[in-house]
Amino acid sequence: MNINNIGDFIRETYKTKEFIPLHAPSFQGNEKKYVLDTLESTFVSSVGKYVDEFENKIESFTGATRAIATMNGTAALSAALYLAGVGRGDLVITQALTFVATCNALYHAGAEPIFIDISRKSLGLCPKAVDAWLTEHAVLNDDICVYKTTNQIIRAVVPMHTFGHPVELDEIVAVCDKWKLTLIEDAAESLGSYYKGRHTGTIGEYGALSFNGNKIITTGGGGIVICKDVMQGKRAKHITTTAKVAHPFEFYHDEPGFNYRMPNINAALGCAQMEVLTDFLNEKRKLAEHYKKYFEGSKYSFVKEPEYAQSNYWLNAVLCENIDAREETLIKLNEQKIMVRPIWKLMHRLPMYSNALRDDLNMSEVIEARLINLPSSPIKII
Numbered sequence: 237m238n239i240n241n242i243g244d245f246i247r248e249t250y251k252t253k254e255f256i257p258l259h260a261p262s263f264q265g266n267e268k269k270y271v272l273d274t275l276e277s278t279f280v281s282s283v284g285k286y287v288d289e290f291e292n293k294i295e296s297f298t299g300a301t302r303a304i305a306t307m308n309g310t311a312a313l314s315a316a317l318y319l320a321g322v323g324r325g326d327l328v329i330t331q332a333l334t335f336v337a338t339c340n341a342l343y344h345a346g347a348e349p350i351f352i353d354i355s356r357k358s359l360g361l362c363p364k365a366v367d368a369w370l371t372e373h374a375v376l377n378d379d380i381c382v383y384k385t386t387n388q389i390i391r392a393v394v395p396m397h398t399f400g401h402p403v404e405l406d407e408i409v410a411v412c413d414k415w416k417l418t419l420i421e422d423a424a425e426s427l428g429s430y431y432k433g434r435h436t437g438t439i440g441e442y443g444a445l446s447f448n449g450n451k452i453i454t455t456g457g458g459g460i461v462i463c464k465d466v467m468q469g470k471r472a473k474h475i476t477t478t479a480k481v482a483h484p485f486e487f488y489h490d491e492p493g494f495n496y497r498m499p500n501i502n503a504a505l506g507c508a509q510m511e512v513l514t515d516f517l518n519e520k521r522k523l524a525e526h527y528k529k530y531f532e533g534s535k536y537s538f539v540k541e542p543e544y545a546q547s548n549y550w551l552n553a554v555l556c557e558n559i560d561a562r563e564e565t566l567i568k569l570n571e572q573k574i575m576v577r578p579i580w581k582l583m584h585r586l587p588m589y590s591n592a593l594r595d596d597l598n599m600s601e602v603i604e605a606r607l608i609n610l611p612s613s614p615i616k617i618i
Contacts, residue, residue, distance in 0.1 A: 239564065239565055239568040239569060240568075240572075242536075242565070242569065243568070243569055243572045243574055245530055246569075246574050246610070246611055247574070249523075249526060249611075249615070249617070250611065250613075250615060254573070255573040255574075255575070256573065256574045256575060256611045257575050257611065257613065258450070258551070258575045258576070258577060258609060258611055258612065258613075259450045259451075259550070259551060259611070259612045259613050260450075260613045261449050261450075261454045262512075262516065262613065262614050263508075264512060265508050265509075265511050265512045266507075266508040266511060267504075267505055267508040267509065269508070270286065270504035270505065270507055270508045271501060271504050271505055271508075273504065274286065274500050274501045274504045275501075279500050280499060280500055280501040281499050281500060281501075282477070282497035282498070282499055282500070283500065284500025284501075284503070284504075285500070286500050286501075286503035286504040286506075286507050287305055287497075287498055287499075287500055287503040289503070289507050290305055290455070290498070290503040290506045290507050290510070291303045291304065291305050291460070293506075293507060293510040294445070294460050294462075294510070297435075297510065297513070298427075298435040298437060298438055298462065299434070299435055299438055300435070300437065300438050300443075300462045300463070301438075301462075301463060301464055301465065301466055301469060302462070302463045302466060302468075302469025302470075302472065302473075303445075303460045303461070303462050303463075303469075304460065304461040304463070304469065304472040304473050304476055305458065305459070305460055305497070305498035305503060305506075306458065306459040306460065306461060306476055306496040306497070306498055307457060307458065307459070307496055307497065307498055307499070307502075308446065308448065308457045308458060308459050309337065309424040309444055309445065309446025309447070309448065309458075309459035310337045310340060310341055310446075310459070311459055311476070311494065311496040312444035312445065312446070312459030312460055312461045312496075313337070313338065313341040313394075313420070313422060313424075313444040313459075314341045314344060314345065314494070314496070315444075315461045315472055315475065315476050315494060315496060316420050316442035316443070316444050316461050316472075317341060317342065317345045317347070317392070317394075317420065318345065318475065318494075319442060319461075319463070319468055319471060319472055319475070320391065320392050320418040320420055320441065320442060321391060321418070322342070322345050322347050322391045322392055322418075323345065323346055323347070323391075324345075324346030324347070325346065325347070325348075325388060325389075326345075326346070326347040326348070326388065326389050326390070326391040326392075327347065327348050327349075327350050327383055327388050327389065327390045327391065327593070328342050328347050328348070328349055328350065328390070328391055328392045328393070328394055329349075329350045329352055329361075329366055329369075329370075329390065329392070329393045329394070329417070330342070330349050330350070330351065330352070330361070330393070330394040330395070330396070330422075331351065331352060331353075331354055331360065331361045331395065331396055331600070332351035332352075332353075332582040332583045332584050332594060332597050332600050333354050333359065333398065333579065333580065333582055333583075333600045333603060333604065334396045334398070334422070334580065334583060335396070335424070335580055336580070336583065336586065337424070338394060338396055338422050338583075339583050339586075339589055342394075343588070347391070348388075348592060348593070349583065349589060349592050349593075350369070350390070350592065350593040350594065351582075351583060351584055351589075351592055351593070351594035351595070351597060351600075352365045352366050352369055352594070352595050353365040353595055353596065353597050353598060353599050353600050354398075354599050354600050354603065355403070355404060355599070356599055356603075357404075357542045357543075358397075358398070358401050358402065358403045358404060358542050358545075359398040359399065359401055359539065359603060360395050360396055360397055360398050360401065360402070360403035360404075361393070361395035361396070361403050361408065362404075362599070363403075363404050363407035363408045363410070363411050364407070365595060366393065366408070366411050367411045367414070367415075368595075369595050370390075370411070370415050373385070373593075374390055374415065376415065376416060379416045380416065381415045381416050381417055383593075390415070390417065391417070391418065392417055392418040392419070392420050393408065393411070393412055393417050393418070393419050393420070394420045394421075394422055395408055395419075395421060395422065396422035396424070396425075397421065397422070397423050397424075397425060397426035397429060397436050398425070399425055399539070399547075399549070399550050399551040399552075399553060399609070400425050400426045400428070400429045400452075400547045400548040400549055400550035400551070401426075401429070401539075401541055401542060401545065401547045402426065402429050402430070402431040402436050402542065402544075402545040402547065403431075404542075404544070405421075405431045405432075405436075405439045405440075406432070409439065409440075418440075418441050418442075419439070419440035419441055419442075420440055420441065420442045420443070420444070421436060421437045421439065421440040421442070421443040421444070421462075422443075422444055423436040423437035423443045423444060423445050423462070424444060424445060424446035424451075424459075425446070425451065425548075425550045425551070426445075426547075426548060426550070427445055427447075427451070427452050427453065427513070427548060428452060428513060428516075428517045428548035429545065429546065429547050429548045430545060430546040431544065431545050432544055432545070437460075437462045438462055438464065440464070441463075441464050441465070441468075442461065442462060442463055442464070442468075443460075443461075443462035444459060444460070444461060444462070445459055445460040445462065446458075446459050447459060447460075447502075447506055447509075451550070452513070452516055452517070452520070452548055452550050452614075453506065453509035453510060453512075453513050453516065454505065454506075454509060455498065455502040455503060455505050455506035455509070456502050456505055457502060458498050458502050458503070458506060459498075461476070474493070475491070475493045475494055476493070476494050476496040476497060477493065477495075477496075477497050478493040478494070478495050479491045479492065479493030480493070515614075516614045517548055519614040519615060519616055519617070520548060520549045520550070520612065520614050521549060522616075522617040523549070523552065523612065523614070523615060523617055524547075524549040524552055525617075526617050527552050527554075527610060528540065531554055535556070535557050535561070536554040536555065536556060537554060537555040538552075538553075538554050539552070539553040539554065539555065539607070549612070550612065551609045551610075551612045552609065552610045552611075552612045553579075553607050553608065553609050553610065554607070554608055554610065555603070555606045555607055555608075556606045556607075556608060557606070558605070558606065559605040559606065561606075562578065562605065562606055562607070562608055565608055566578060566608060574611065575611060576608050576609060576610055576611070577608070577609050578604075578607065578608060578609075579603060579604055579607040579609070581604070582597065582600055582601065582604050584597070
């Protein structure tokens with residue numbers, strides 16, 4: 237199998253000679269109808285029926301206690317951190333192998349990341365590595381987890397479900413319970429993914445979903461805060477809508493809030509996308525099987541869902557033999573106008589997070605050097 241063979245296979249899969257994107261949105265249902273309805277109603281901003289409907293659809297699909305719509309996934313994660321009490325000077329455990337939005341949300345909350353290595357089976361935060369780092373560097377003082385060197389509070393753990401593959405949540409929950417830490421799931425990429433039958437984002441105290449244009453469904457820009465507790469769900473709605481107290485005409489806000497509301501026009505698009513989500517998930521699973529079968533026995537190793545989970549396979553991926561093979565594959569396929577990409581640079585390689593606390597990150601570095609994402613737009617495989 238050479239790189240030209242791979243390009244031919246992808247072109248045959250997508251049945252086009254044109255540019256093949258990494259993940260394009262698909263509009264095949266009521267998107268236009270619902271968006272036009274918002275225009276005709278004039279309710280295109282933060283008030284309108286589609287916002288409530290979209291939240292209800294997410295709650296029904298995921299089994300979440302409460303789902304609050306926001307303007308994007310980063311806003312959802314920021315709100316979750318705020319609800320969890322993460323503030324200035326706090327430390328938060330997360331993974332270096334993630335999209336930068338995870339760390340940006342921490343930064344703007346005034347917190348600092350601790351980068352811990354990933355598990356090979358999930359490509360997400362490794363619970364054994366988290367516990368090992370805490371055992372060496374942390375102590376419990378009156379049920380508060382403290383970094384021994386600086387006495388900073390370690391407030392939360394934020395794993396990210398990489399490409400939709402759920403992390404080892406039972407083990408991470410156990411570590412959080414042991415060290416009195418709040419679990420916040422960065423589930424931005426994992427709508428339609430399940431850990432032992434439970435939807436991602438619903439197992440931690442909070443979760444955050446994203447509906448950017450490249451996600452499995454899109455609202456153009458949008459996110460969801462998932463809350464396990466009913467009262468925290470009410471609080472999430474309050475703080476993301478500028479903390480305005482309901483009144484027929486007065487403007488009274490009882491705490492500093494966020495203007496994170498999802499516009500009705502975006503929610504309308506999301507409602508239509510939710511109607512075809514199951515079709516997208518079925519198509520993406522078949523595409524993943526298609527890739528998996530093709531790469532069997534080759535020098536490329538297809539990234540499969542963990543045995544304990546059902547992944548949405550948001551982005552399909554393969555591991556190359558080494559970094560040179562990765563670079564050659566990236567260059568040649570992109571020259572053929574087939575969009576493939578490397579995984580994100582590890583967060584500690586970025587200037588603003590270069591001084592963050594971290595462990596050895598050995599597995600993270602292996603994956604960074606070898607992984608390539610393949611075109612993953614939903615498509616019917618015949």
